[in-house]
Amino acid sequence: SLLDNVLYGNKKKPYLNNVSFxxxxxxxxxxxxxxxxxxxxxxxxLKYNEKHSGEIYIDNVEIKDYxxxxxSNIIGYIMEKPIFFNKSIKDNLMxxxxxxxxxxxxxxxxKINNKILELPDGYNTIIKSGVVDDDxxxxxxxxxxxxxxxxxxxxxxxFDKQCEVL
Numbered sequence: 001s002l003l004d005n006v007l008y009g010n011k012k013k014p015y016l017n018n019v020s021f022x023x024x025x026x027x028x029x030x031x032x033x034x035x036x037x038x039x040x041x042x043x044x045x046l047k048y049n050e051k052h053s054g055e056i057y058i059d060n061v062e063i064k065d066y067x068x069x070x071x072s073n074i075i076g077y078i079m080e081k082p083i084f085f086n087k088s089i090k091d092n093l094m095x096x097x098x099x100x101x102x103x104x105x106x107x108x109x110x111k112i113n114n115k116i117l118e119l120p121d122g123y124n125t126i127i128k129s130g131v132v133d134d135d136x137x138x139x140x141x142x143x144x145x146x147x148x149x150x151x152x153x154x155x156x157x158x159f160d161k162q163c164e165v166l
Contacts, residue, residue, distance in 0.1 A: 006054035008040045015040040018054070023152065042154050047071050058152070076150030082141040089116060089132070089140065090123040096147035106146045112139045 002022045009015035015036040043049040044056055047068050056063040058074060066074075084092050093103045103123075107113040115136055119125040125132065132140075145153050 002057045004055040007052040008044060011052060045075060075152045076145030076148055078141045078155040080156040082137045084127045086128060088124045088126055092127060093143060096144050106143050110139055110143055
């Protein structure tokens with residue numbers, strides 16, 4: 001992925017002013033700086049908004065040529081307030097992979113399998129405030145991204161935030 005001379009935000013006082021950088025596949029990149037600038041990069045990569053000028057490419061294809069659905073298959077996004085449906089942990093994760101063995105394997109790799117199994121109904125525990133703690137919700141958000149097999153992962157600042165369950 002590549003941003004090349006991107007102008008975004010208010011033209012007189014832009015969040016991104018001729019910003020260029022490359023995100024290399026299978027690498028760990030940290031975007032740090034002004035909150036509006038970081039949010040602007042997320043908005044552009046997720047196609048929530050459009051740039052004024054410059055180019056944005058993913059896999060050498062201009063981002064405007066991707067559908068929103070294609071982008072959501074390529075990019076995994078962990079929000080500062082993870083959102084889950086008021087269903088079981090299993091049902092929420094099966095939206096991203098229907099193979100329960102894969103789900104358990106990812107949760108084991110993330111070291112949350114035992115924590116899930118300690119819940120009142122294990123993987124069948126309904127996600128709601130007070131039953132599943134915030135730390136587990138964040139880790140379940142990461143599990144969703146791994147199950148989805150995203151090539152690019154965007155993570156908002158998730159430290160010391162509250163979670164929201166829908």
